[in-house]
Amino acid sequence: MDGRILFLLTLLFIISSCHSYKYRTYFYKQKVDHFSFADRDSYIQRYLISDEHWNRNGGPIFFYAGNEGDITLFAENTGFMWDIAPEFNAMVVFAEHRYYGVSLPYGNKSFTAPKYTGYLTSEQALADYVELIVYLKSAIHGAEKSAVIAFGGSYGGMLAAWFRMKYPHIIQGAVAASAPILQFTDLTPCNKFGQVVTADYARESSKCVEVIRKSWAAINAVTTDEGGMGWLTNAWKLCQPLKAQEDVKNLKDYLTNVWTNLAMADYPYPADFLAPLPANPIKVLCTQLTDPGHEPKALLQELFSGLAVYFNFTGKAKCMNVDQQADVRLDDRGWDFQACTEMVMPFCYDGIDDFFEPSPWDFKAYAENCHQSWGVYPRPLMAPKIYGGKDISAASNIVFSNGLLDPWSTGGIMWNVSDSVVSVIIPEGAHHLDLRGSNPSDPQSVIDARMLERAFIKIWIESHVSKKSA
Known part of the structure; x- marks a missing residue:
């Protein structure tokens, strides 16, 4: 496995719970720099898995693209994935973003100098997710042909969308909630x-x-x-x-x-x-x-x-x-x-x-x-250059959801780009309300949004299964 073996620490078989959500905690050895031919230091990336409802004969993998914080916070506040896992017989995976939570490439030195902190980029984080998914599909029996659907909210939603854009051969679709991929210079007015x-x-x-x-x-x-x-x-x-x-x-x-x-x-x-x-x-x-x-x-x-x-x-x-x-x-x-x-x-x-x-x-x-x-200067146009800005017409299989109460919707995709890259508007929705768990107080608009998201997820999974069966 190219030296990047699965690390199972003492938490391997300890069941953690957040509300009614149960998962196992694992650690994976990642490269610090995925884009260099030179050998680099490695780091230990944390991720969470729940296979309680997973069909071990190729059931899909729901993959949360972790964002700027401890991954347990997002596991506790992304109930939609947990709610629909039984419906799709899906495995649920939450991957921690490098430099957040306990996934620190240089430990206590990680934020002390540009030579350490400089590996904190969305590109490197996405490469981590690719490596982790490829490993899981090879290491877990029954997952070899599993469809992978990415989920994410806010920056995690940006990552989920960009993940599908850059690595369509790795994931089959993405639900990008409150993902302000246009909240950049010359794309969205600052006011x-x-x-x-x-x-x-x-x-x-x-x-x-x-x-x-x-x-x-x-x-x-x-x-x-x-x-x-x-x-x-x-x-x-x-x-x-x-x-x-x-x-x-x-x-x-x-x-x-x-x-x-x-x-x-x-x-x-x-x-x-x-x-x-x-x-x-x-x-x-x-x-x-x-x-x-x-x-x-x-x-x-x-x-x-x-x-x-x-x-x-x-x-x-x-x-x-x-x-x-x-x-x-x-x-x-x-x-x-x-x-x-x-x-x-x-x-x-x-x-x-x-x-x-x-x-x-x-x-x-x-x-x-x-x-x-x-000790660094910003690159204000870098993200639009890397990921396309408003020109995402070549993308496919992404649902962008935005609540109109959410200020981040100003930088979101608020129109249908194509038949497979669609926008879902939730008038009564705050920040990625649709990714939260079902609640009796949910407005009808978020209930409808989740129904549409489930419909697209089903299409993506069925398309993947049919291709693998051909």
């Missing part, structure tokens, strides 16, 4: 994302939008001196005190991410994907933000009552930690590096058509910050 976030809040309350829009000036007014910073530190129960304007900037960056994360996770039932949240969290938050006419301190106290919906819905948080924007299993380090190399996604806000603090897209400043942080 559209913030407008969708704002529209999500406006659906609930115009006053809610105005409170948030006015909060930026209120923060600036209150934090002009140490006394004001101390007041806001205490009023908002901040874990780390505000001592300088850089701290204030970090606080406002946190708020920008909170408002965005709530739009992404505005699910119709309680969920804990990015943080433990109630059903319809924006609606719940906006019940607290009702008076934009307050003077600055009163306005910020009101805003804090809404913030608690995000950072302290469980009531267990002792303080608000602005350094933790989402589930700790999502790794900011790896994504920050990717955003400074190939995943350059421009965002800008004007404070008029959106409720964010005005912030133009300044690529020069962005690039310099990347160089200071990582």
Whole structure:
């Protein structure tokens, strides 16, 4: 097996469970550099397998293209794959993306220098997935002729789509949910994302939008001196005190991410994907933000009552930690590096058509910050050059799904490219709602989307089986 053998550690036969999902944990020895003829160091990639419902005589493999975080997080929040595995007699596999979770090519050194971090690319990650699938089909009896269907949400959805585009001989189809493959320079205007976030809040309350829009000036007014910073530190129960304007900037960056994360996770039932949240969290938050006419301190106290919906819905948080924007299993380090190399996604806000603090897209400043942080400069056109941008007419067998509540839909494929590359729109859907497990509170639009996705999966599998039988 070219030296890349399957590594079975002590967890081999230990059953892990996430909700009702059960899987076994395995490790596979991957090359660090798949595209060099020189020998390179290897690393251990984690992946999860469930074969509870698998037909061992060639049943399909449902393969999740892991994205920017610990793979267990995505296994716990991709219930659609688990729900339909019995219907298709499928094996379920979740592969961890290199440089995330425990799959660190250089261990603790992985993020210390470009010579180590430079192997963190979508191309290398896709090559990992190819190697892993080829190994599994050769090592697992009965899988030799199995159809492989890729799934992914968000960046994982981008990977699933690109996987099918670049390696159509390895996978037979892909369900790419909330996959913003067009969220790049010259493909999608930088202001559209913030407008969708704002529209999500406006659906609930115009006053809610105005409170948030006015909060930026209120923060600036209150934090002009140490006394004001101390007041806001205490009023908002901040874990780390505000001592300088850089701290204030970090606080406002946190708020920008909170408002965005709530739009992404505005699910119709309680969920804990990015943080433990109630059903319809924006609606719940906006019940607290009702008076934009307050003077600055009163306005910020009101805003804090809404913030608690995000950072302290469980009531267990002792303080608000602005350094933790989402589930700790999502790794900011790896994504920050990717955003400074190939995943350059421009965002800008004007404070008029959106409720964010005005912030133009300044690529020069962005690039310099990347160089200071990582010693690299961004390649803003690299991803469109590699994967085609809007010109994906040669692709086949991909379902792109997008929810209209999801701000990432602005960079998604929202039209049918061909008969086999189709777009599914979910008007009431937030971020990859269709990949989540079935729930009694699901809107009809997501139920219909999943039915269509299942229909295409069936077609792809049947086509593969007929070709193998010919």
